[in-house]
Amino acid sequence: MFRGIIRAALITLGLTAGSAWAEEPFIVVQSTTSTQNSGLLDYILPWFEAESGIDVRVVAVGTGQAIRNAINGDGDVLLVHAKTDEEQFVADGWGVERKDLMYNDFVLVGPKSDPAQIKGGSDILTALTAVAAADAPFVSRGDDSGTHKAEMGHWVATDIDPTQDSGSWYRETGSGMGATLNVASGMDAYTLTDRATWLSFGNKLNLEILVEGDPRLFNQYGVILVNPEKHPGVRANAGQRFIDWLTGPDGQAAIESFKLDDQQVFFPNAN
Template identity: 50%
Template structure:
């Protein structure tokens, strides 16, 4: 018995000594990713631009694996996304029409709103550029729209109360023009579908830079004819929907998403998302 105890002591001592010399300590258990849906589900109402740009596909898996919360994405125009929040059919919004966002908050429909990121809008047109926008108004959105209407050249509008459509109408208003006639085509669709129609019709349109960048390879007839006007800035915000609207709203899940998307780690993830080597969204949570 004494020999066995002595032998056991020697083995333990040798092992401890070996670990000490190797600088080894027992490895901490690896943190496992949570299964999406294990902590519930949230409905994210967002714009077609965040979907069509490929951003959501790039960043949402990280949220789901870290939190175990599954994200059901409903990609519509900002107007429809905000309407979903108003009726309690979404838990959290990721949108880009500040005036509509502020009205939503003022009405008490949202609990918190944070800046998330921004990019910009661009005016796209056919390579022949019949309105000569690229020559005469390459950095002036109002002048570009004025030139398009003067020809008139085909212009394709989303006409869906989205953030992009809101910006488009703002530019027409600033130009003192009410667009109407056969040259003004309304799709009532998202950014991707509208770009496809514009490409087919050899027309002009207003698009967010990220969606165009993601679809550029299939838009062989289009190019950027106007960009860089401060009026074309395109900021995005996240809003948690007020749970007082109805009992089905997942308030805790919505807050977890809002906190996650403005966190430094996710802001870096957004900054690292590139299309053909170009950064298409600039994080802005730290600026507020």
């Protein structure tokens, strides 16, 4: 209800202020698709915008592309989930400081028929090894996203290179999580997905969660201000204000209150 009131107030303000609203400060956030597709950003941003008067414009792409966009100066804030790459982004001088923001987890989903016989397991490496041994269809994002990076890290740990069989049992979509889940559901295939996108996905068909709970499926998100010394056009003050809000008590409470199917989806851990 409170979210609806805020949205109504923002719409009213836009209608009454006319062109003055367009002159308000704004920031561009390069973000991973899961924060957008799950509905999290649509849920929390009106609170920040109403409090700050800063409009937040989101570019939702895979983590790898978001980082490249930020390196090119096409954004003020980076919000993604590939910690090693985020730390390298800062070490290379493209970002000012990386902060933990929130976490959730990945899950391995697949067809109810489960040809690899992995249902109920909690070891992702054992599960992927069984999928490969069965030549069971597996769909990968193949897009350098945070989810794809995590998936490939697990394959490396199994000493299996599935890309050698790309086009047979292993398929790469080069697309986002929603599109990849659509392909998996159409093929009765296995795939790795973040839990938030899975819960918000409406075309599950014959798919279900088969493997979850492995600590290696932990999924940490971070937030970084793009370095204005690299790109003078960065709106550093407004971007930092957004980061301070996200990692402060109001933003962390907003993240915690977001739910899908009555389940908490993201767990704030900035502090």
